[in-house]
Structure formats: structure tokens, C-alpha cells
Amino acid sequence: KQEVTQIPAALSVPEGENLVLNCSFTDSAIYNLQWFRQDPGKGLTSLLLIQSSQREQTSGRLNASLDKSSGRSTLYIAASQPGDSATYLCAVKRGGATNKLIFGTGTLLAVQP
Amino acid sequence: GAGVSQSPSNKVTEKGKDVELRCDPISGHTALYWYRQSLGQGLEFLIYFQGNSAPDKSGLPSDRFSAERTGGSVSTLTIQRTQQEDSAVYLCASSSQPETQYFGPGTRLLVL
Numbered sequence: 466k467q468e469v470t471q472i473p474a475a476l477s478v479p480e481g482e483n484l485v486l487n488c489s490f491t492d493s494a495i496y497n498l499q500w501f502r503q504d505p506g507k508g509l510t511s512l513l514l515i516q517s518s519q520r521e522q523t524s525g526r527l528n529a530s531l532d533k534s535s536g537r538s539t540l541y542i543a544a545s546q547p548g549d550s551a552t553y554l555c556a557v558k559r560g561g562a563t564n565k566l567i568f569g570t571g572t573l574l575a576v577q578p
Numbered sequence: 579g580a581g582v583s584q585s586p587s588n589k590v591t592e593k594g595k596d597v598e599l600r601c602d603p604i605s606g607h608t609a610l611y612w613y614r615q616s617l618g619q620g621l622e623f624l625i626y627f628q629g630n631s632a633p634d635k636s637g638l639p640s641d642r643f644s645a646e647r648t649g650g651s652v653s654t655l656t657i658q659r660t661q662q663e664d665s666a667v668y669l670c671a672s673s674s675q676p677e678t679q680y681f682g683p684g685t686r687l688l689v690l
Contacts, residue, residue, distance in 0.1 A: 499678065508582075508669055509681040554621065564609060565623035565637065566679060 467492045469557055469569035477575040478545055486540040486572045488555035493533045495557045499566065500529050500540050502551040509554065513540070545576045580604070582682035584670050590688045591660055599655040599685045603672030610653050611679060612645055616666035624668075627653065660689045 468491045478484050488498070497516045501509040513522045513529040515538070521530040528541040538555055552573050556566040583602045591597050603610050612624040623637040627647045638644070642660075647653040657664055665688050671679040 501681075508683040509671075511678045511680065514678050556621075564628065564673075565611065565626055565634065566613075567623070568613075568621040570620055 467495075467557060467559065467567045469555060469567050471553075471555060471569040471572050473572060474570065475573040475575075477577060479577050480545060480547060482545050482576075483541070483543050484545055484574075486542070486553050486555075486574070488538040488540070488569050490536045490538075490557050490567075490569075492559070493536050495533065495559060497558050498529075498531055498538050499556050499558070500527075500538075501554045501556065503554060503571075504551050512553075542574075545574075547576045547578045550574055550576050582670055582672050582680055584668075584682040584685050586685060587683065588686045588688075590690065592690055593662060594659055596656065596658045597660055597687065599657075599668050599670075599687070601653045601655070601670030601672075601682060603651065603653070603670070604680055605651075607672035607674050607680075608650070609673045609679075610647055611671040611673075612653070612655050613669045613671065614666045615669060615684070619666075621669070624655070657687075660687075662689050665689045 470489050472487045499514045500512045503509050515522050515531040526543040531538045552571045554571045555569045558566055585600045608629045610627045615621045625645045626634040642658045645655045667684040667686050669681055669684045671681045673679045
């Protein structure tokens with residue numbers, strides 16, 4: 466059974482700091498991995514999607530890496546801003562007959578001005 | 579263009595009542611998913627529709643939960659005889675397979 470864990474559960478940093486969020490998964494047979502952010506009382510916003518054949522994806526100040534063999538992904542946020550404060554979730558898709566996402570436990574990020 | 583929409587945004591009901599939650603996916607998206615987000619359980623998959631294929635119902639927690647998708651577009655999630663443990667945020671997502679899933683704002687269900 467696929468289990469997805471995120472560390473740390475919560476993180477508070479001063480504005481401008483670079484930071485790394487971690488995601489680990491137990492079954493390396495994934496189709497892709499996706500990072501989302503969720504603002505309080507809102508739905509999920511997709512940030513980056515990495516296919517299983519890819520090593521990383523970048524969008525603006527965000528960079529996500531994937532190491533399938535070790536079952537890990539990291540989300541790097543450069544020059545953090547207060548507007549980055551949210552819960553960050555990673556999710557893996559196994560593919561095949563099922564396309565459901567298995568979500569991690571989330572990291573609650575607070576960027577202090 | 580328009581994103582995924584869900585209604586109602588909030589629903590308060592009494593234990594034992596039935597509720598229906600609605601999802602309007604992004605036009606043209608063939609895949610539709612329902613997830614549930616509750617305290618202590620995180621975000622968990624409920625059901626998945628892909629075109630005219632039989633839905634993947636493997637995440638439905640009990641036979642009180644059912645969902646249908648009419649005409650390959652709008653979907654309704656029905657919870658019969660609601661229980662307090664059904665209180666959660668119910669999220670719908672759609673995708674143009676096999677790419678990114680786009681999520682709606684969710685329906686916050688409170689069962690008293």
C-alpha cells in the first residue's frame with residue numbers, strides 16, 4: 466500500500482529565506498508526482514507536476530525534484546514571501562487502471578514578514 | 579476559462595438526513611475525481627470517473643456513499659443517512675488524462 470509522508474509537518478521562516486519541503490513515498494512504481502498548495506478554506510492549486518521519467522520541474526521561484534528510486538521528492542522555494550504561506554501537499558499517481566492521487570500529510574508553511 | 583465549480587459551498591445537515599453534493603468539471607475534461615478532506619484523515623480518494631468506463635469506487639467508505647456522472651459532465655456525490663463522522667470538506671477535481679488534476683473549492687459538510 467502506497468504511503469506518502471511529508472516532513473516537516475509545519476515550518477515557520479522569515480521572509481526572503483530559501484526553504485525545502487520534503488515528500489517521501491513507499492512504492493516507487495509511480496506514474497507522476499504533483500505538488501499542490503492549499504490556502505485556508507480553499508481548494509487545491511496545482512504547482513508542479515513531475516512525470517516519473519523526469520528528474521525536476523521549475524516554475525518561477527519553485528523547483529521540484531523527483532528521485533523515484535529512493536522514493537523522495539523535494540519542493541524548493543526560493544526567496545520566500547508572506548504570500549507563500551499555505552499548506553503544501555504532495556501527491557503521487559500510480560497510473561494503470563487507477564488514476565487516483567495518494568496525498569501526503571502536508572506541510573503548513575508560515576512566512577513571517 | 580472557468581474552473582471546477584462545486585455546490586453548495588457549505589452544507590449543514592442533521593444526522594440521518596441525505597445530502598447531495600454537486601461538481602461541474604472543466605469543460606472537455608474526461609476524468610472526474612471526488613476526494614474527502616477531514617481532520618485526522620488528511621485528503622483521501624473516494625471515486626474516479628473516466629469517460630464511459632466503469633467508475634473506480636475503491637475509496638468509498640461505505641455503501642451510504644454513491645456518486646454518478648451524467649452525460650460525461652456534471653457529477654453528484656450522495657451521502658445517505660449522514661453520520662457525524664461524514665463531516666469533512668468534499669473536493670472534486672477534473673483532468674484531461676493523464677495530466678494535472680484541477681480542484682474545485684470544495685463543499686464543507688457539517689453533520690450535527
